[in-house]
Amino acid sequence: MVETASSFSRPATSPFERLHKFHGGLKLPGHREVSAARPISSAGVPPILVLPLQQHIGAPAECLVQPGDTVYKGQLIARQVGAISAAVHAPSSGTVTAVEARPVPHPSGLQAPCIIIKTDGLDRYQDSESTALDYSRLAPDELCVHIRRAGIVGLGGAGFPTHTKLGCGKHKIDLMLINAVECEPYISCDNRLIQERATEVIEGARVLQHAVQADNCIIAIEDDMAAAEEALRAALAASKATDIKVTRVPELYPSGGERQLIRILTGREVPSQGFPADIGIICQNVGTAAAVYNAVIKQQPLLSRIVTVTGDGVVQQQNFETLIGTPVSHLVAAAGGYAQDVERLLIGGPMMGYTVPSDNIPVTKTLNCVLAVSREEMPAPPPAQACIRCGKCTEVCPADLLPQLLYWYARSSNHDAAQDYDLFDCIECGCCAYVCPSHIPLVQYYRHAKSEIWLKETQTKASDIARQRHEAHLNRLARIKQERAERMAKKKRALSNDDGSSDKKKAAIDAALERVKQKKQQANTLPKNVENLTTEQQQLIAAVDKRRQQNDEPE
Numbered sequence: 001m002v003e004t005a006s007s008f009s010r011p012a013t014s015p016f017e018r019l020h021k022f023h024g025g026l027k028l029p030g031h032r033e034v035s036a037a038r039p040i041s042s043a044g045v046p047p048i049l050v051l052p053l054q055q056h057i058g059a060p061a062e063c064l065v066q067p068g069d070t071v072y073k074g075q076l077i078a079r080q081v082g083a084i085s086a087a088v089h090a091p092s093s094g095t096v097t098a099v100e101a102r103p104v105p106h107p108s109g110l111q112a113p114c115i116i117i118k119t120d121g122l123d124r125y126q127d128s129e130s131t132a133l134d135y136s137r138l139a140p141d142e143l144c145v146h147i148r149r150a151g152i153v154g155l156g157g158a159g160f161p162t163h164t165k166l167g168c169g170k171h172k173i174d175l176m177l178i179n180a181v182e183c184e185p186y187i188s189c190d191n192r193l194i195q196e197r198a199t200e201v202i203e204g205a206r207v208l209q210h211a212v213q214a215d216n217c218i219i220a221i222e223d224d225m226a227a228a229e230e231a232l233r234a235a236l237a238a239s240k241a242t243d244i245k246v247t248r249v250p251e252l253y254p255s256g257g258e259r260q261l262i263r264i265l266t267g268r269e270v271p272s273q274g275f276p277a278d279i280g281i282i283c284q285n286v287g288t289a290a291a292v293y294n295a296v297i298k299q300q301p302l303l304s305r306i307v308t309v310t311g312d313g314v315v316q317q318q319n320f321e322t323l324i325g326t327p328v329s330h331l332v333a334a335a336g337g338y339a340q341d342v343e344r345l346l347i348g349g350p351m352m353g354y355t356v357p358s359d360n361i362p363v364t365k366t367l368n369c370v371l372a373v374s375r376e377e378m379p380a381p382p383p384a385q386a387c388i389r390c391g392k393c394t395e396v397c398p399a400d401l402l403p404q405l406l407y408w409y410a411r412s413s414n415h416d417a418a419q420d421y422d423l424f425d426c427i428e429c430g431c432c433a434y435v436c437p438s439h440i441p442l443v444q445y446y447r448h449a450k451s452e453i454w455l456k457e458t459q460t461k462a463s464d465i466a467r468q469r470h471e472a473h474l475n476r477l478a479r480i481k482q483e484r485a486e487r488m489a490k491k492k493r494a495l496s497n498d499d500g501s502s503d504k505k506k507a508a509i510d511a512a513l514e515r516v517k518q519k520k521q522q523a524n525t526l527p528k529n530v531e532n533l534t535t536e537q538q539q540l541i542a543a544v545d546k547r548r549q550q551n552d553e554p555e
């Protein structure tokens, strides 16, 4: 069954049938017509692949290769570290030339550790083709292992490791929500993915539904995705999947935000600073569903993704199947290069994306759009003016926050007050800045405040750990000292409680020594060499003894 925006007011006859509204939002021009109309093209294998060890939320992966190593397509080159982390695989065959810091997609031009592979153009796999896996025979936690090993993260933007998000058995989930609501202008990679690979999307959705044992599964698309809807319906009919529903939601930015989409489809609110799983829902991007299909059914790790290359600043606006690690410069060249009037390069869309200083950065797992804009298309914003307290930002905020107050608190570094006003519920959608008549770059203030708070928390945690270690050291020293004192006291007590047995032993030893001494003396007084004497000798000895006896007698 297909829902439309007109069903907002229809009474519900089954779960998730009625659509709900969220606060605020904006109707924005799509700018997707050109890229969405062209088929996905391959960006090919670039001469160099640059693979950051951190392409996800959580701990960076641990590098397993070194310069000089030969690697094959699909080979594990960096392993997951801890529960919230993701593995990295070689997207093509070649030789590792370096493991070093390189610029990565970030507004500041940040550098981070990367594995550099010089490709050999052969695209050789390490193992022979693997056989298809029957996921329905696997338990949820076994499925999660396959997804984890494939290094899959949320391809919709944030990059949360998918196996962690699924939780696989940790929560009772009643709805698996596949998010194909590509509400940000210019981006059309999910739209093209569904049009061309609807079967993979449906199968990936079924795997995800099985992994969390959800009773219901909805694939949500936007109202203007008619061709994608048709492809999904055809694939659903072919698969005979009766428990997956396709729902169209109105074109309103940011309907594709996780919290907003859950609100639209279920009327439920994700708790402040909580997760959808807290209310029995898991939300996964449609690209992630296709990646899960590849990981589980085809047993292939995440090696590529679809990237929209768009804007008046490139010659050919199109979607490209792009190997992870492909330099953005290579991708732009695949799109025919820059147009003459290119002004700026953005990663992501115009609302949530950011300007980068150079195209010398790699495509990562979460990079969905390269937007090269001309001056007319996106002129530089005029200088910011003072806030006039018009309240327009509050009217459009989809998170139902007070952006004006958040701005004041962020600007004055009053972080406690900013947190009291739910700064961390801000999804950085940019609606407030878009309507602000004073052109205040509000989102920049929120991002800066959030990173300052995170930094402070990290430092506090580090000093807490250091203090705990020092206290543990002092406690250990005190314990050793106390144990030593107790041993000494015990010895003393043993001596003072003596019952006389040691004196008896000493007396026995002294008596034995005395007996030995007397024996020795006796032995020394006995006459020696008195055997076999002649008569004269015996008479002589007797005379001597008699004289000695006379001499010894007292006078």
Ligand code: SF4
Binding pocket: 386, 387, 388, 389, 390, 391, 392, 393, 394, 403, 404, 407, 432, 435, 436, 437, 438, 439, 440
């Ligand atoms: S829209 Fe801009 S000027 Fe108006 S209240 Fe918000 S921050 Fe102030």
Ligand code: SF4
Binding pocket: 393, 396, 397, 398, 399, 400, 401, 402, 403, 406, 425, 426, 427, 428, 429, 430, 431, 432, 433, 442, 443, 446
């Ligand atoms: S950026 Fe944050 S504060 Fe501004 S409208 Fe979006 S959610 Fe609200």
